[in-house]
Amino acid sequence: MAEKEKIVVQTSVKDESLIEIRRLQIVNGAVNLFKEKGFHRATTREIAKAAGFSIGTLYEYIRTKEDVLYLVSDHIYDKVKQQLAEINSDTGTVDELKEAIKQYFCLIDRMSDEFTIMYQETKSLSKEAMHYVFDKEFEMVRLFEGIIKNSLPSLRIELTEKEVFLTANHIVVQGQAWAFRKWAFKKRYTIEEYVEDQTKLILSGLLHFQDK
Amino acid sequence: MAEKEKIVVQTSVKDESLIEIRRLQIVNGAVNLFKEKGFHRATTREIAKAAGFSIGTLYEYIRTKEDVLYLVSDHIYDKVKQQLAEINSDTGTVDELKEAIKQYFCLIDRMSDEFTIMYQETKSLSKEAMHYVFDKEFEMVRLFEGIIKNSLPSLRIELTEKEVFLTANHIVVQGQAWAFRKWAFKKRYTIEEYVEDQTKLILSGLLHFQDK
Amino acid sequence: MAEKEKIVVQTSVKDESLIEIRRLQIVNGAVNLFKEKGFHRATTREIAKAAGFSIGTLYEYIRTKEDVLYLVSDHIYDKVKQQLAEINSDTGTVDELKEAIKQYFCLIDRMSDEFTIMYQETKSLSKEAMHYVFDKEFEMVRLFEGIIKNSLPSLRIELTEKEVFLTANHIVVQGQAWAFRKWAFKKRYTIEEYVEDQTKLILSGLLHFQDK
Amino acid sequence: MAEKEKIVVQTSVKDESLIEIRRLQIVNGAVNLFKEKGFHRATTREIAKAAGFSIGTLYEYIRTKEDVLYLVSDHIYDKVKQQLAEINSDTGTVDELKEAIKQYFCLIDRMSDEFTIMYQETKSLSKEAMHYVFDKEFEMVRLFEGIIKNSLPSLRIELTEKEVFLTANHIVVQGQAWAFRKWAFKKRYTIEEYVEDQTKLILSGLLHFQDK
């Protein structure tokens, strides 16, 4: 699970700490903007304004508009990874899996705008940047695969690689579904109920995979 | 489940059958194009060319570029509905549900480009058109809810409304996931294997929802 | 005052009487249309529709869109000339002048839309057609010059050529002013009052030109 | 005679003095261009070129092509007002009226292109802008009404409101006529002669309005 090299967004500014500050401004402004109008409909002028400075300055910290999308995607994944890292307590019990599912879904609920942006706009990235982002998604699947595998002994079941993958995939995808269709799901579900039912579904799937 | 009025894309051409023909050309051309560059990056000139005629002619059959996206979305949903209508043999057995899942997944496999476009670009539609498309997605969920409910007696199980919804939703969303991530899934799965395992997962979920 | 050759608008239709009918349809439709949106904003499709047939047919009777404007201008001037011809009773009295003024102003009141179109849009004609129209305007001035000259003996005054011209010009221009600014004038004047006061003004101008 | 609020043409440029400079460039370029081809036939690219910069820059100072026409109209009226303000010496003599007429006609002679454009193209403006321009024309009429009224006592004559209006209107309209038909008038008149004869005509009209 070797960490891929981050794609470096070039700047003409030297002061590293300033770069950090400005980019945070860019990302925060852009997330709000993209949420509202999407990447393509947002202009660089608007991005600059949302970030709190002029276009001239914006272009001191990015090279192309696409860099902003990359910056946003990257920032979101960093947040996700960091959040998920906190759960991984390595006890190897079902509760750990349950907890991971819960944390992941709650994270998505909190950051649903960001998730939506990422999945809707990723395609607009360059091939290179796009694969970097997709890879991050697969890391997430792999993360859940790990947690699931760890919990199998305590559940006294054996699953094929494929079945583990399918379950991990289920978790990740249903999480995304909540982000995308939140407004529709909310008519029937609170996030807590959704987590509860999804967890039941996932566990029963796990337990009875081989039945039929 | 009253059918919503179709949003009519205005034309300046009078010959109805010609409209049908040209729009099919537009949709087919556009799907290929959007697949490659996305809706925003595709120009109207390119769309016209892909359809096989001039921009002038393109604009005889649409009013705005957005209409093309709407046309594509609409076309896809029509196909899905038609496909699913064919299986609905109303036997009320599990086999019917299995068949429906299979048909749906295979349809998605065949039309994964179209599906991907729809979900990636829907957000670019006008509010009105966007909701029309989203509604169609929910129709699809409801369609599966119906099939699931029908199969419950033969399975001798009872489920809450929510549980039925969640399962139907699972089917629809995992189908979409195959469309989006086909290139990644294909490393591990053929569509047949995916259908088989998803079916197992769905059925075991159904059977054991109440277990825990 | 030799009549200039009419500029011939070419057709591909042979039947002369049909041409006459169709052109009248075109002119009538176009006047209403130009009144509302002006020449440039009116499309050929709209012109055809207003005329009561298809674009294809429209183009059987004209060669370019500009032809329509020329046809309209020509038609209006024909009407004006015909109307003014009716007054010229050659009695050589002041009453004849008064009557001519009255007829001219009333004509303009009745055809103010047509006049407005002509003066607003003439500039859009080709150089050739434009001069043809302008010449017609000068014919009108000359017409009044003739009437004024005729009335001078009975008024026992002598005027220079220039003064006659200036007065004739005054009549023509103030008539146009009524057409253009009808909506504003109407707040203060009925056409009858306007005619009365203008007549007074013109005659006193005539009588006392040499005073000061 | 409360000054109407100017319709503000929006800019994305902040430097006010630069806006002033660029707009003058736009107006000057546009006048030459419109003179030659009219508003509708002139393209925005041509306007930009005539102004001396790129379209991009043009659109930094206007919002739509129509704005250019509005800018031109506005500029002309400002000049007229300024010019007439300079004479208004409030002596209340006939000479003041004569001087005003002379100044107005000379101004029109100098700016006949601009005037022609204004009257030919005003109709192409939006309803709002069109009325703003028309109002300015009426301000001009009112301005002359004021000067005429002031001169009445010294002429020992009394006129009705309508007669004053008619005379003021005569001045304004005959001024415009000079602008429109300059090329034709010049065959017979120099501007000085035209002013002289028009002045005579106007004054004799004034003096003998009530005679008959």
Added chain:
DNA sequence: CATGAATGAGCCTTCATTCAT
């Protein structure tokens, strides 16, 4: 003669990017 679908030049406008200050 009449029709109307097809064409494509060309228009207005936007916006990512640059660069002098």
Added chain:
DNA sequence: TATGAATGAAGGCTCATTCAT
């Protein structure tokens, strides 16, 4: 470093005109 005016390629769309039926 920060600014924002300048640039022009490119995009969406219109509409006069043609021509096969």
